[in-house]
Structures are given as structure tokens and as C-alpha cells.
Amino acid sequence: MMPSLEVKIGSLSFKNPVLTASGTFGYGLEYSQFVDLNLLGGIVIKGLSLKSKQGNPPPRIYETPCGMINSIGLQNIGFEAFKKEKLPFLKRFNTNIIVNFFGENLDEYIEIATLLDETEGVHALEMNVSCPNKDTKWRRMGLEPELLREAVRKVRLQIKKPLIVKLSPQVTDIAFMAKICEEEGADAVSLINTIPAMVIDIKTRKSMLGTTTGGLSGPAIRPIALRAVWEVVQSVKIPVIGVGGIFNAEDALQFFIVGAKAIQVGTANFINPTVTVEIIEGIKQFLIDERIEDINEIIGSFKE
Amino acid sequence: MMPSLEVKIGSLSFKNPVLTASGTFGYGLEYSQFVDLNLLGGIVIKGLSLKSKQGNPPPRIYETPCGMINSIGLQNIGFEAFKKEKLPFLKRFNTNIIVNFFGENLDEYIEIATLLDETEGVHALEMNVSCPNKDTKWRRMGLEPELLREAVRKVRLQIKKPLIVKLSPQVTDIAFMAKICEEEGADAVSLINTIPAMVIDIKTRKSMLGTTTGGLSGPAIRPIALRAVWEVVQSVKIPVIGVGGIFNAEDALQFFIVGAKAIQVGTANFINPTVTVEIIEGIKQFLIDERIEDINEIIGSFKE
């Protein structure tokens, strides 16, 4: 008998716990040539803002040992274009559409959150509290507990749909940041976002990117992400979504075992465009081999 | 004409800026079968405490993508044995001996620092403020600004030799932590220590280590370490020693260019026991090729 992969996050149920990570799966369309989007637990859309954004100057990516750094700078087409040009296509699929969003300041966060909340076809919102490449007071919202508290509270008040807060790893105590989100009514937290990092060209003495620093992602950061998820799971009751260097079913299962309710696959899509479905299949196979009927049985089954 | 590799840290001068990282080069002896220790800028000794320590239960290491996690737990032979059994051998070499030290609590830190300060043959002290595998109030000294301030101040008061504080990367604002060390009279800061991380065995549902978490090191963390060094260099005037994933001369040069006065080579020693001398040679060659006569000319030459 086929094991059940279904999980619930807030009021939303996912046919399986494998989602795509924001910014690594475009607007879904780009990968539909490789993957039947209906098979995915959910798709998290590239960070969206009220108005379209140009993003950072190239070069924007550089490969590092078992990872990559990027400085895309949250380039996106803006809410209106997303609603008109991308959403209709996404609606054709039977999967959860989660929109990752951000703003230059708290008002913008609230504004776009409100719009997304009213937009049919968007199932949940993921609030990106770390915009590594922008610099405003609110840029620090992911780093300073009190800013985070105020931001989550105000956004939460505006929206009915499930709210996921995506946490930055660049903090002393990520479990405490997660706790704040829980206290302010977030339905879930997802972690980790990329880790601020840097690579320079010793010949030119300049950054390998168009910006000084970028965000590190990929297998290199997986053990850090797993530890962060473990810390957070111990401090909150709301679902935790694990993100960071997940490249295969075994990686994903590590996150479930420490207590993640779902996972997001990011950089791996670039290296293997069908990785998401392979991970779903791999998880199924593992459950069958281990005679486990429901994925929820292994979530949090870590033995310390 | 041969370029000069000499650098100064506090009152101490180094024939070259390539040191070994604590815990990765044992007590020097272990690698003397591969490397002429006289060629090194300095040797940083495995973390030393007043009394010997057993360390953590095995298994203690596990390989991760382009990195490794360890949970050695600061096993060491203790001050007396070090002084009697290891130091005499080390004194035979013409290189700087820096002892990395720690304690279970601040008193122990002060006590061993005082002893090391009086010990002939020890040229400088490196204070390890992050003992990832112990759990006491003072374990958080690397994470909480006020604890760090008190600890550095009290240790500083006791010792005359150069004091290097080794910073943990697991903080929101590492530049601020470095600033505190500077304010309290540290002669230099070294960073980064390993990053808390975790890997589990999906079959047994247990950690791959004898402990739940360990510290991540190796090429995987190099871009994170470089960014941390860059942040710190901008906020302090004291020398900054770069550590983290340095495996070749090009890696090392990236740290100098962003402003590190010296670097430490850790995990790389395990993969290539002669890597330190190869890095020194590689730096020399680069300076020759670029017609630079003094390494100090490239330190901080980063173009933003």
C-alpha cells in the first residue's frame, strides 16, 4: 500500500512535503518543460514586490565549493505583471502556489501582502525578512528581534491566508526569531535563506559579483540549515519548513527526521531540473522500505 | 628580488602570514614529518585547558559536501603536560607558537591565560570564546556582547603577551563582537571558528556524530569566512586573522586582499599535509608575478 505523503501547514494541506524554494524555480513555467508541476507539493514563487525591480548589476552568480553565491537582488516583475502574466498559467496546476514577498519598507510589505491575500490562486504567503542586497532600516528586520516582531504582527493583521515567515540564518539565536514569529501569529517558518558570503578575484581585487557580497546556497550549507531547523523545531510548535542544500531524498529525510513538516528545494533545481520529482519518489521508496505508512510518522523521529 | 612576507601582529612579527589553525595541526609534532615547521609563520596549538580533557564520545567527525563536521569537544592534554611534553619540542623551531586556550568558566580562562603568559616559548595567546560542545553560562561568551566584553577585559588584565580573540561566526553582527574585543584591549581577532552544523543518519535516526551537533569547516565555509573578515576589517583597527576553508594560495590571497593581516590553515592540513608550505610558495609567486615587493601592499587592497 502506498504511503501517504500528505502534510498540513496551517489550514493548507500539501499532497507531499516537497516544495520549490523561492527564486530557484522562477514562476514555475520555466521548469514545466522538465517537471509535471502537478506532482509538486507546492511552488514558492520568486520574491515579489509591489513594483517590478531591476535587481543588481551583473555578474550575479559565482560557483563556490559545493555551493554558489548569488546577488540577484530580488529582480522581479512586480505584483500586477505576476497576476496578469504568470498566475493564470499557474492556476492550471493542482499544486499550492506560495508567493514569497518583500518590500523596501514595512508599508510596502503590508501593501503587497494585502494584495496577495485578496488574489485568487495564491494559497499562502512567504514573507522574506532578509533582503541581503538592499539597505534600509527594514533590511534589518530579519536580524533584529523587535523589528521582526513589529513586521510580522502588522503583516499578520492584514491577511487571512497562511503566513510563512522565511528566516535569515545570519542571527545569533534563530530559535528565538522563530519564537517571535509564532507569538505574532505566523502559521509557519521556513529556513534558511542564503548565508551572506563573498568571493573575490585576486587579479582584479574586486568581487566576483557585481555587488560586494552575495548569498551562499547549495550542499555546502546543508549541515548548517539542518542544525538551524533542529534548533527552531525545539522552540516552536508551528510547522517548520526546511530549506538549504537539499539535493536528494536522503537530504530531505534528514530534515523531516529532525522535525521539518515540509522542505524546499532550491539550488538543486539548477543542477538537476527533475530533482524535485526524484526526491518525492525517493521519499516514497524510503517509507516503503522502512514500512512506514505516513510521512508524519518520521517527522520529528530524531533520536538524540 | 624576493618579496617580503613579513607581517606584524601587535608586538609580534611573523616571517610570513601563514599560520596553522588550532585543532588541525595537533601540537606541531604530528606534521613535522611532512613540513619543516621553521617555514611556517606560526603554529596555533590545539585548544588547551588547565586540566586535560577527554573530549566527546566517538564518532567525532563526518564528511559533508566540501567540508566536514567535528565534535572533538576540545580534548587536550592540559597545561602541565603541554608544558612538559610538547613545548620543549616546539621550542626547537624558529616560528611563533600561539596557544589557543579555553576554560569551563571565566576563572579557568583567566587562570590558564596567566600560566601561558608566564610560560617561556609561548609567543601569543588565542582565546577561544566558542566552545560549541560545552554548555555553561560562559559557553555563550562568544555569542553575547556583554559576556564577551567582561571575559576579554578580565583576561587582558592578566597577561602581557599578545592576545588574539578567536570569534564565533554564529552571531548577528560579528563586526560588533570584534569591536568589543578591540575596545577591551585585544591585540587581534581571528575568525571564523567552525559553524554549528548537523548531519544525521536516516536509518538510525541519530546524529552521525557522538553529539547532536558539531562544527562545520572546510572549503564549504570559505565564502562565509571571507565575508565575515570583510565585515570585521571595516569596523576595527587591530589586525584581523582570517580562518575558514583556506586550501590554496588563491584562497589565502582573497583574505589578504579584503584586509586580513594573516591567515590560518585548518582542515586543509588533513587533505594535504604540505598545504601550508605550498600556500606560502604560492603567495610568493603571486607577489613576484604581480611585481609586489611587500605582502603588506596587498593587504586591504580590495576594490569595492
Place this chain on the structure above:
Amino acid sequence: MNKLFKSKVITNEEIRESIYLISLEIPINIESKPGQFCILRVNQRFDPLLGRPFSIFDHEKDEIKFLYRLKGKGTNVLSKLKKGDSITFAGPFGRWYPFPKEDFIVVAGGIGLASVYYLIKRFPHRAYLFYGVRSEREILFYEELKKLSKQVYISTEKETNYTYKGVVTELFKEKGMALPLPIYACGPMIMLKELKKIVDESRLCYVATEERMACGVGACLGCVIRTKDGFKRVCTDGPVFDLRELVL
């Protein structure tokens, strides 16, 4: 349409110093167009992590070829692959060179030849090829190119009995500019910049560009370059652009 292939190496030879030609099996019948590229995953481990983009050098039925120059770790690992080794690659991706409807001009700089050879080979219309290399030794596929093209002009740093002295854009300016034909070009940035200077805005000039890539399918926004109307993705809006669009 399938765009991801678990393939095997047919041959992988160093045809000149640090220049390799790799030929891969392509199990099913796919369509590819000159100017398009594929992303090769050089090994199954995570270092190097990202796939490497290479122009389709040639493609016939069940065999696809890439011409590459050793650059860093990725091409280095790639060059070690031997006959029978398995390799995965994805593609073809990107905007191709608009099909020539008449004879055409090709300006190729160094390894840029990799992107235009297939163009020269595939159409009934024929090319006036302007091909720049550093030295005679670096001239690739001379015989084939002579056969396939209407005319071949080659520039090298030093003059030889069948090459001109100087950079390829100079040579083109001298011998090709007058021809009232569309231009197709691929080469290093300096060559494209030079073309931008010398080619009249009124002329059709298609150039293949390069930028670091992660996904290759337009999703990561990592491969953008500057154009008159903002950043565009080399992988999907390019790699072939109308020279007039580009801000170089």
C-alpha cells in the same frame, strides 16, 4: 519535448593545445538550431557544482558535439572524460541565429568559432567567414571551413602566407564591411565592443553573448546582461542578440 539527457561520451579529444572536441550520444531525436547551447554536468559530485554551458558545435541525428577550451575546474574535469563515460546534459536552450535567407557574413574570434561552425555548415546559403586567432597553430577546421564557406579570411597576430596581420574586426572592416549582407558574430567581449563601434546601426548584426549561468532556463535570473531595455537573460532572451540591443 525532452531536454534532459543521460548520455555517453563517444569521443573527447584534445584537437589542439587545450582545445577539446567532445562528442556525445543523443538517444532520442531532437531539434537543435545554430546559436543554441547545452548545459553539461561535468561530473556526478558537487564540486564543481554547476553545469557548464557550451554552444552546439555540431549535431547530426544521434550525435552532438561541443568544442571547448580549457579554462578552469569545470572544463578540466570535462577534459578527463573518456569514451563510454556517462554524462548528463540539458538543452538545447536559447535563442538561435535567425536563419540566413541569403549569403551571410560571419565574424568569429578564437573559441567563438564553436558557436558559428554549425551555422556555416547547416544552410544552403554560404558564409563569408572572418576568423581571428592569435597564431596559425590555433586555426581550427581550416579545410572544412574552406569547403563550407564562400570565402575564408583569417587574421593572426603575425602575418603568414595565408592569414592577415591584426585583429579580426580590422580584417572584416577592410574586406567585409562593403558586402551588403547580414552579419553573425561570436567572440570575446572586446571583439563585440569593437563590432559595436564599427558596424552601422542600420545593419543586421547578430551576436552570441556569454554570462555565468546556473539554471540555463530563465529561472534564476543569474545570467543577465545589459540591454537598451534593461537586464536580459543570456540563457533565454539570448544568447543571440541583435547587436543594436546590447549595452556593452
Place this chain on the structure above:
Amino acid sequence: MNKLFKSKVITNEEIRESIYLISLEIPINIESKPGQFCILRVNQRFDPLLGRPFSIFDHEKDEIKFLYRLKGKGTNVLSKLKKGDSITFAGPFGRWYPFPKEDFIVVAGGIGLASVYYLIKRFPHRAYLFYGVRSEREILFYEELKKLSKQVYISTEKETNYTYKGVVTELFKEKGMALPLPIYACGPMIMLKELKKIVDESRLCYVATEERMACGVGACLGCVIRTKDGFKRVCTDGPVFDLRELVL
């Protein structure tokens, strides 16, 4: 004394399903002793990162051999190496088996044979070999072992015309325990635990142990195991220990 070698692969063959024998050039004349190991760096990139420790299976003049079983990524990459490929390795490291001064008993479980073959081969004194494998197919170097040893007893899961049914420790208990000779053993942890149970404290029993390693030279303290007097390093205090010391 030089302990780091840039070497080349002489041969690397799958001699049984997922069991490989790799032979490497060893440029200079070095001394190695049975029970010691080397650390092989399976590739030049950073994934896999750490070297892999393997017992010296055999060593003659300018050629050194390792017998290994496919386990995970490292041995997988290693198994892909072909004749002529370059590989770096370090060693020999660790405490060897004390040289036998009389005939001796060897208990080997599975791939544990890799550690004792050199011991059996190298000394005038001869071995009573007790060798446990799962099935007949897994028996390695049967002819050589018969020649080299005084007597060879083999255990398999199912009885065959020249093997006994059961685990090797059982077989040893039955046929070997009575022999008043020193014991040398290498095999999986369960085998060592079983030996610990059945071998009298008064007897000399040397066993080769395994633990994950990083440096291989005693510097990282990563490879410790439990002994009567605290943690000891497999790489330098071992890998060969007196069974009585170990806390298994």
C-alpha cells in the same frame, strides 16, 4: 622519511562483485608493515573532501596494493580510476601487527582480509587462517591463501564442500581455540565483540580497528575509540590494538 606520494594507478580491477584491488606506483623505497594503512585521496576536487584510509594489502618494492569494497562516494570515485591516472596518498601510518615469532592464528571477517593478507604473506612463520564470508562467491585469493597458510578454514552462511556453516568466530572456537598460538584478527565490529567474549584474557590477541579519519597522523583527534585507559586514536595509537585494551 617521505610519507606523501604523488603516484599513478597501475591497475584498478573489480576482482569480485563490488570488491576492487588497486595497485599504485610507489616512486621511492619505503618501509611498510602488515597492519599499517595509507590514506588515499580519491580525487583532486573537494567532494569527496577527506582522504580514505585503506590497509596495505600488499607491498613489494615499487608497487603497493589496496583491496577495497565499494561503500559510498569515496570508494565509488576511487573505483573509477583507470591505469595511468594520478592519485596522491600518504602513509604508511599506524601501529602494525607485532611480528609473529611462531606460527599464528588469523581470524578475518569479509573485507577484513585486506588487513591480514600481508601479514600472512610476509613472515616465515605460518598462519592458521579462519576466514569468514557470506557466500562462496565472496572468498578472495583462495589459492594464494592456501599456499601461504599452514591451514585455511572458511566459514559461509550455507555449508559447502569446502567451507563450514556459520560465523567465523564459531569456526575458530571449534577448530582454533585449542591452538596455543597468538591471534591476529580483523573484521567487522560484531566479529571483534564476539572475539572479546570468547578469547581468554590470558591470550595474546591483536585486532585491527576502524574509525572515521581526517588527518591520519594523530593531529585532529577525530578517530578515537574507547579503551581501558580512555579514548585512543585509531590512526596512531592503532589501528592494531591488544584486544584486552579495547572497550567494545
